Amino acid sequence: MVATTETIKQVEELGRQKYEAGFSTDIEMDRLPKGVDEEIVRMISAKKGEPEWLTDWRLKAFAMWKEMPEPDWQKVAVPPIDYQDIYYYAAPKQEGPKSLDEVDPKILETYEKLGIPLKEQEVLAGVEGAPKVAVDAVFDSVSVATTYKKTLEEKGIVFCSISEAVRTHPELVKKYLGSVVPYSDNKHACLNSAVFTDGSFVYIPPGVTCPMELSTYFRINAEETGQFERTLIIADKGSYVSYLEGCTAPQRDESQLHAAVVELIALDDAEIKYSTVQNWYPGDENGKGGIYNFVTKRGACRGRNSKISWTQVETGSAITWKYPSCILQGDNSVGEFYSVAITNNRQQADTGTKMIHIGKNTRSRIISKGISAGRADQTYRGLVRVLPKAQGARNFTQCDSLLIGATCGAHTVPYIESRNPTAQLEHEATTSRISEDQLFYCLSRGIGEEDAVALIVNGFCREVMQTLPMEFAVEAQKLIGISLEGSVG
Amino acid sequence: MSDARTRQDPFQDALDARATRADAIAPLRERAAEAYRDAGLPTRRVERWKFTDLKGLAKLGFAPAAETPAPDALPETVADVEAVRLTLVNGRVAPGLSDLDRLPKGVTVRRLADVLEARDGSSDEAGEGASARLSVDAGFTDAPMAALNTAFVEDGWLIDIADGAMVDAPLHLVFLSANDTGNDTGNDAGNDAAGSAVASYPRLSLHVGRDAHVTIVESHVGQGGGPTFADGVSEIALERGAVLRHPVMQNEEAGAYHVHSTALTIAEGARYDGFVLQLGAALARREVRAELTGPKAEAHVNGAYLGDGARVVDNTLFVDHAAPETVSRETFKGVLDGTSRGVFQAKTLVRPIAQKTDGQQLHKALLLADGAEVDAKPELEIYADDVACSHGATSGDLDRDQLFYLRARGIPEKRARAMLIEAFMIDSLNAIGHEGAREAFREALAARLNRMEGIVG
Numbered sequence: 016m017v018a019t020t021e022t023i024k025q026v027e028e029l030g031r032q033k034y035e036a037g038f039s040t041d042i043e044m045d046r047l048p049k050g051v052d053e054e055i056v057r058m059i060s061a062k063k064g065e066p067e068w069l070t071d072w073r074l075k076a077f078a079m080w081k082e083m084p085e086p087d088w089q090k091v092a093v094p095p096i097d098y099q100d101i102y103y104y105a106a107p108k109q110e111g112p113k114s115l116d117e118v119d120p121k122i123l124e125t126y127e128k129l130g131i132p133l134k135e136q137e138v139l140a141g142v143e144g145a146p147k148v149a150v151d152a153v154f155d156s157v158s159v160a161t162t163y164k165k166t167l168e169e170k171g172i173v174f175c176s177i178s179e180a181v182r183t184h185p186e187l188v189k190k191y192l193g194s195v196v197p198y199s200d201n202k203h204a205c206l207n208s209a210v211f212t213d214g215s216f217v218y219i220p221p222g223v224t225c226p227m228e229l230s231t232y233f234r235i236n237a238e239e240t241g242q243f244e245r246t247l248i249i250a251d252k253g254s255y256v257s258y259l260e261g262c263t264a265p266q267r268d269e270s271q272l273h274a275a276v277v278e279l280i281a282l283d284d285a286e287i288k289y290s291t292v293q294n295w296y297p298g299d300e301n302g303k304g305g306i307y308n309f310v311t312k313r314g315a316c317r318g319r320n321s322k323i324s325w326t327q328v329e330t331g332s333a334i335t336w337k338y339p340s341c342i343l344q345g346d347n348s349v350g351e352f353y354s355v356a357i358t359n360n361r362q363q364a365d366t367g368t369k370m371i372h373i374g375k376n377t378r379s380r381i382i383s384k385g386i387s388a389g390r391a392d393q394t395y396r397g398l399v400r401v402l403p404k405a406q407g408a409r410n411f412t413q414c415d416s417l418l419i420g421a422t423c424g425a426h427t428v429p430y431i432e433s434r435n436p437t438a439q440l441e442h443e444a445t446t447s448r449i450s451e452d453q454l455f456y457c458l459s460r461g462i463g464e465e466d467a468v469a470l471i472v473n474g475f476c477r478e479v480m481q482t483l484p485m486e487f488a489v490e491a492q493k494l495i496g497i498s499l500e501g502s503v504g
Numbered sequence: 505m506s507d508a509r510t511r512q513d514p515f516q517d518a519l520d521a522r523a524t525r526a527d528a529i530a531p532l533r534e535r536a537a538e539a540y541r542d543a544g545l546p547t548r549r550v551e552r553w554k555f556t557d558l559k560g561l562a563k564l565g566f567a568p569a570a571e572t573p574a575p576d577a578l579p580e581t582v583a584d585v586e587a588v589r590l591t592l593v594n595g596r597v598a599p600g601l602s603d604l605d606r607l608p609k610g611v612t613v614r615r616l617a618d619v620l621e622a623r624d625g626s627s628d629e630a631g632e633g634a635s636a637r638l639s640v641d642a643g644f645t646d647a648p649m650a651a652l653n654t655a656f657v658e659d660g661w662l663i664d665i666a667d668g669a670m671v672d673a674p675l676h677l678v679f680l681s682a683n684d685t686g687n688d689t690g691n692d693a694g695n696d697a698a699g700s701a702v703a704s705y706p707r708l709s710l711h712v713g714r715d716a717h718v719t720i721v722e723s724h725v726g727q728g729g730g731p732t733f734a735d736g737v738s739e740i741a742l743e744r745g746a747v748l749r750h751p752v753m754q755n756e757e758a759g760a761y762h763v764h765s766t767a768l769t770i771a772e773g774a775r776y777d778g779f780v781l782q783l784g785a786a787l788a789r790r791e792v793r794a795e796l797t798g799p800k801a802e803a804h805v806n807g808a809y810l811g812d813g814a815r816v817v818d819n820t821l822f823v824d825h826a827a828p829e830t831v832s833r834e835t836f837k838g839v840l841d842g843t844s845r846g847v848f849q850a851k852t853l854v855r856p857i858a859q860k861t862d863g864q865q866l867h868k869a870l871l872l873a874d875g876a877e878v879d880a881k882p883e884l885e886i887y888a889d890d891v892a893c894s895h896g897a898t899s900g901d902l903d904r905d906q907l908f909y910l911r912a913r914g915i916p917e918k919r920a921r922a923m924l925i926e927a928f929m930i931d932s933l934n935a936i937g938h939e940g941a942r943e944a945f946r947e948a949l950a951a952r953l954n955r956m957e958g959i960v961g
Contacts, residue, residue, distance in 0.1 A: 088551070403874065418889035421856060431880040431897050432555075436871035439900040442882070448889040 050099035053077060056209050059104050063178045063212075066185060069192075076198035076208035083202045090394040090426060091334050091363040093307065096272055103210045103243070166226060173218040174229055177245050180216035187218055191249055195278040195315045195342070203274040203336070204311040207243045211276070214245035219254035219285070228484050230259040244275040250285035252318065257288040259487060273332075275310045283318030283345065290483055291339075292491055294331035300389075300501075302361030305333025312339035313369075316348035316377075324351040325368065326482045328491045330498040333362060338396065340369035343377035343405075350379040353479040355491075357472075357498045358391030358423070367397035367414075367428075372405040372438065381412040384476045388419035388499055394426040401438040408438040416446040417475055419468065419499065469496030512562045513545045515652055518703075522656070527620040529638055529654075536640045536654035543648035552646065555847040555879040556789055556818045561761045564731055567685065567700035574598035578678060581725040581755045581784070583944040587676035594682055595704035595734070596659040601678070610669025610716065616660040616707055637662065637709045642739050642767035644793055650765040653705045653737040660707030663720075667713035667743070674719035674749075674938060679706050681760055683730030701731040708738040712774075715745040719938045722750070724764070726757035726784070736764040742774035744798065750778040751941040753948060756785040758813070765791045772798025772827070779936045780807035781945050782817050783952045789818035789847075796823070796830040796858075804833045806935040810949070811844030811876070812956050818847040825858035832863040837932045839925055841956060843875035851883040852893060859888050865895035870902065870928055872921075926953055 047058055056077045060070040085093070167174055173184060181188050198208035219225055250256055260277075273295070279287050289312075298305025308331075314323035325339040335358075341350025352368035370379035379399065387393040395414045416425035427444045449471050457467035473480065473492055480488055519537050524530070545562055546553035574593045578601060588608060591601035597615045607613055638657075641650040665671060683702040712718060726732055734756070742748055756762050762785040770776050782788050794803040809817040817840075823832040838846040848867045869878040882895040902924050910920035929949060936942040 416884075416886070418886065418891075421859070421889050423889070424885070424887045426886060427882075427884040427895070429880075429882060429897070431882075431899065432877070433869070433871060433879075433899040434875075434877040436873060436876060436901045438871075440898060442880075442895075442897040444882075444884065444895050446884055446886050446891060446893040448891070 047102070047104040049102055051077075051101070051103050051210060055103055059210055059212060062104065063181065065181055068189060069181060072193065072198070073209050076205050077210075079199055080202065080205040080209055083205055085202055089336055089365040089396070090392070090428075091336065091365045093334060096307070098206070101242075101272060104212055163227065170223050170226065171220040172223060172225055173216065175216055177211075177214045177216045177247060180247075184216070184218065187249060188216070188247070191247060191278065191280055193278075195280060195313045196276050196311050200311060203309040204276050207245060207274045207276045207311070211243045211245035214247070214275070216246075217248040217256060217258065219250045219256045221252040221254060223251075223254045225254070225256040228257045228259050242273045244273075246275070246277040248278070248287060248289070249280045250282065250287050250321075252282045253284040255286045257484060258290070259484060260289070260291045261293050271305075271307055273306055273308050273310070277310070277312040277339075279314030279323055281314065281316050281318060281321035281323050281348075284320045285318060286322040286324075287314060288324045289314070289326070289339070290487055291325075291327040291329075292487055292494070293327065293329045293335070294494065297331050297360065297362050298333040300360045302333065305362070306331065307334045308332035308337065309334075310337040312337065313342065314340070314350070315342045316345050316350060316374075318348070319345045319374075320347045321345050322349040322351075324353075324482070326353040326479065327355070327366075328479070328483070328487075328494065329354070329356040329364060329366060330494055332364075335362075335364040335366055337366045338368055340371070341379060342371045342373065343379065344373045346374040347376045348374055349377070352379075352381045352383070353482045354383045355386070355476045355479045355495070356384070356393060357386045357495060358388070358393045359498055359501070360389040360391060362389075362391045363393070364391075365394040365396055367395045369398040370400070370410060372399075372401040372408040372410070374405060376407040376409075377405055378409045379411075381410070381414070382478050383414035384479055385414070385416040385425055386419065386472055386475070386499070387416065387423040387425045389501070390422045392424040392426075394428060395444075396428045398430040399432070399440060399442070400430075401433040401435050401440065403434045405435050406437050408435060410438075410440045410442075412442040414444045415475070416444075417472065418446065418448045465496070465500060468499055472496075472499060514562060514564065514566050515545060516541065518566065519655060529620060532638060532640060533655050536651040539640055539651035540648045540655060543646065543651075546648060550646070552820070552849070555845070555849070555881075556787070556816055558761075558787070560787065561733060564701040564733065564761070566703050566733075574600055575680075575682060575727060578680065579725055579727045581948070582678055582723045583676070583721060583753050583941065583948060585674060585676055585721050585940045585944045587674040587721055587940070589676045589678060590661060591678040591680060592660065592706045593680045594702060595657070595706040597661070598680075608671050608673045610666040610671055611675065611718075612664040612666070614662040616662055616709070617658060619662060638707070638739065642737050642765055642793070643795070644765055644767065644791070647765060649735055649763045650737050653707060653735050653765075656703075656705045657707045657737075658705065661709070663708070663710045665710075665712045665716040665718045665746075667716060669713065669716040669718070671716070671718040674721050674940065676721045676723065677708065679722065679724045679734065679736065681724075681726040681732035681734045681756060681762075682728045683726075683732045684728035685730040701733055703733045703735065706734060706736040708736075708740075710738065710740045712740070712742045712746040712748050714743040716743070717747045719749040719941070721938070721941045721944075722752040724752070724754040724756055724762060726760050729757065729759065731759040731761075732757070733761040734763070738764070738766040740766065740768045740776075742768070742770045742776055744771045744773055746771070746774040748776050749937045749941075750776065751936045751938060751945060752778065752780045752790075753945055754780070754782045754784060754788055754790065755948060755952070756788065758784070758786060760785040760788075762788040762790075764789070766793070768792070768794040768803065770794060770796050770798070770801040770803055773800045774798070775802040775804070777804045777937045778806070779933075779945075780805070780809075780819060781933075781949065782807070782809035782819070783948060785815065785817075787816040787818075789820065791820040793822045794824065794832070796825050796827055796832070799827045800829045800831075801827060802831040804935070806833065806835045806932065808836065808929050808932045808949070809838045809846060810929070810952055810956070811838065811846055812841040813844060814842065815844040816847070817844070819849070820847070821850040823850075823852045823863065825852070825854045825861045825863060828858055829860045830858055831861075834865045835932065835935065836867045837929060838867075838869045838878065839872065839929060840869060840876040840878055841872040843873070845877045845879070848878075848880045848882070848897075850881070850895070851885065852895075854884075854886040854888050854891055854893060856887045859890045861888060861891040861893065863891070863893040867897045869899045870925065871899060872901070872925075922953065926950065929953070
């Protein structure tokens with residue numbers, strides 16, 4: 016996160032030279048009209064130069080999407096979505112602020128607290144003229160990216176955009192795309208299948224341990240990743256990869272609906288660690304604006320002894336609807352879910368996980384920490400299902416909720432289904448508020464109330480925070496404090 | 505709606521065919537019939553019935569309601585408690601099996617049929633009372649089965665415990681489902697619909713007055729071996745400071761379908777101390793809805809259940825904390841063998857006003873066989889911050905170390921398993937506050953465990 020003034024200046028200039036001209040024309044040409052119909056789906060596919068099978072797949076998804084009802088079982092109030100009022104391809108940027116002076120000072124304040132360099136602040140705030148391939152440039156990562164690319168290529172790792180993978184590795188994409196999240200899964204995943212424009216593709220060859228954390232943050236081909244992002248990660252036999260998604264800094268985004276799909280596949284002895292920090296614009300104190308984050312994330316532990324681990328820190332979005340899950344097919348496979356979800360003001364979150372135990376001796380662990388403040392509403396919704404053949408399956412679930420203030424809500428809806436007598440399942444959940452003793456202890460030592468709350472909440476979440484990669488953990492801790500601002504006193 | 509229509513549903517047909525009754529609750533019946541027609545027999549697509557399938561019930565052929573003569577004696581499965589007994593046979597009062605002449609002081613018992621028929625077109629105070637005390641669905645939302653009871657109810661008990669009454673002798677309510685149209689000997693007639701089924705709609709309305717203390721034991725049992733369906737509703741109100749101990753045993757026959765909805769309102773400082781022991785029936789669903797309306801009200805809804813064969817045992821609870829400093833405790837234990845299925849759904853709602861709520865749920869299940877299944881959904885919905893709420897759920901087999909310990913001491917495996925299962929279950933019976941009922945339930949449980957094949961050698 017540390018960038019010298021020099022770098023910033025350099026980048027600033029680079030950015031101007033590179034992007035000032037040509038940028039808008041580019042967009043003009045590539046823009047499709049608002050709304051979605053079969054024609055739009057075909058055009059998206061054509062623009063990507065996709066093979067026929069993929070076009071057909073998209074069309075099948077679209078046909079089904081039209082018939083599918085909106086999910087209504089979640090405990091969030093979703094205003095009706097006008098799907099025809101959305102750009103599905105290369106949505107032109109809305110008129111952004113001209114300079115940082117026009118950006119909401121509250122957001123700037125947050126950037127400052129997170130220690131984000133000035134130039135990056137411009138990018139995040141969507142200031143006009145700020146470089147488009149944001150993060151790469153700001154992080155001086157033109158060179159970094161190249162170095163990375165070389166290292167990855169040497170190991171045979173494929174890390175590119177999914178559109179590129181369709182061209183370069185069609186056999187892998189064809190084999191795995193939609194194999195964990197079929198387009199018929201739910202309405203949002205179905206829409207994504209029909210209109211996804213980009214996302215990441217990762218393939219780790221057998222026996223390879225990926226030498227660095229892969230991230231959308233540093234993504235080499237950082238094109239505009241739209242609101243319908245599609246990620247596909249395949250860890251071949253005996254490989255390991257850790258993938259980071261998102262950004263701790265609050266991002267302004269004009270598009271309201273985000274319907275992403277993430278599919279993970281772990282073969283024999285492979286391990287995938289997927290960490291997310293989600294901090295999309297949550298709307299203002301009165302619940303105006305904000306992102307609807309409807310994400311379908313699912314991992315399949317296909318191979319023996321494979322492992323998939325989800326860690327998420329969810330602090331943003333007006334509405335979060337997200338259940339990163341594991342299908343434990345391979346014998347001895349392991350699924351993990353670590354989650355911190357913070358809702359403040361009028362945010363709503365319905366999040367949790369599913370652990371489906373199919374193979375023998377499969378193990379899963381769920382640690383969920385929910386913090387609700389202001390007038391927010393939050394639900395943990397989880398499923399642990401043990402099928403008859405899952406001899407010796409084991410699950411441990413702990414979901415704790417913390418309420419800050421008397422006007423918020425915290426709910427727990429776990430489903431526990433066991434069809435095997437040798438399976439051992441344990442589930443526990445608690446709901447409480449910040450203890451006055453703890454708060455008093457901090458206050459009496461001269462720690463301000465807000466800092467004290469942040470400290471206590473960080474303690475409450477530490478089991479989850481420990482599982483985050485280092486570079487994320489530090490920022491995420493700060494983020495927790497910031498997300499809860501204004502919730503006490 | 506369309507679901508309800510397309511599916512085979514004997515009760516829709518029965519509603520269409522029924523004669524209009526001009527009794528005290530006629531308008532209520534109409535509303536209830538409408539409510540059932542709208543919803544239909546619940547399918548697994550209805551969230552609240554996700555785990556329990558009534559398909560088998562829909563396939564039963566029901567005989568036209570005929571008045572069964574009350575048997576001379578009650579079956580052995582009735583809980584053996586020293587108490588004042590009140591018996592319903594197929595939902596109708598059996599005076600010969602009821603101790604109506606020796607009711608304790610402070611206890612008023614009326615037959616619902618008397619109250620309903622007294623009206624018969626004329627206006628009558630008792631009739632007014634009945635329609636005020638019964639409701640369409642006992643306060644359950646989306647409850648077609650409770651509405652079905654209201655549409656068809658013929659008889660039952662209206663019981664009042666006077667303010668301040670300390671009733672020493674417990675009341676024992678026996679609900680008998682009798683059907684001897686099946687073969688008299690066979691009792692594993694779960695799917696044998698050779699004889700036509702008998703449906704009954706028992707009803708209880710109970711008022712416990714201010715500061716009154718009373719124990720009411722219930723036995724739900726069967727006789728005759730033919731298929732039965734009991735769709736019961738209990739509406740219970742506890743006034744300020746009242747205490748009700750309410751141990752309930754469901755020990756119906758193997759061919760029985762048993763659905764019972766109990767709605768409780770618990771006022772300030774009152775305490776409901778309930779226990780549900782489920783041992784029988786092909787499919788049993790007991791639903792309890794407790795509303796804590798006054799500060800410091802308490803609801804204790806504990807229970808235990810045992811499943812073998814292909815039984816389905818369902819306990820569905822809802823506790824609504826609508827006042828500050830209220831307490832709820834729900835501890836359930838279940839043992840499942842064969843291809844049986846245990847269902848535990850519990851929801852605790854804490855409203856914004858209910859600060860300082862203390863709500864705990866716990867469910868523990870033992871799975872003994874490969875085909876057995878347990879489904880638990882312990883749910884919390886909390887809108888107040890100063891609360892201590894928790895839930896826990898476990899599922900697993902017997903502890904191997906414990907088994908090894910016993911076997912190492914020369915106890916054969918089957919015996920050792922039986923000992924451990926008994927210990928697991930019996931422990932939970934300690935929650936029953938009334939000693940006589942506790943003993944009776946313990947005996948019934950032990951007898952039932954002894955009959956379970958494959959566990960005891």
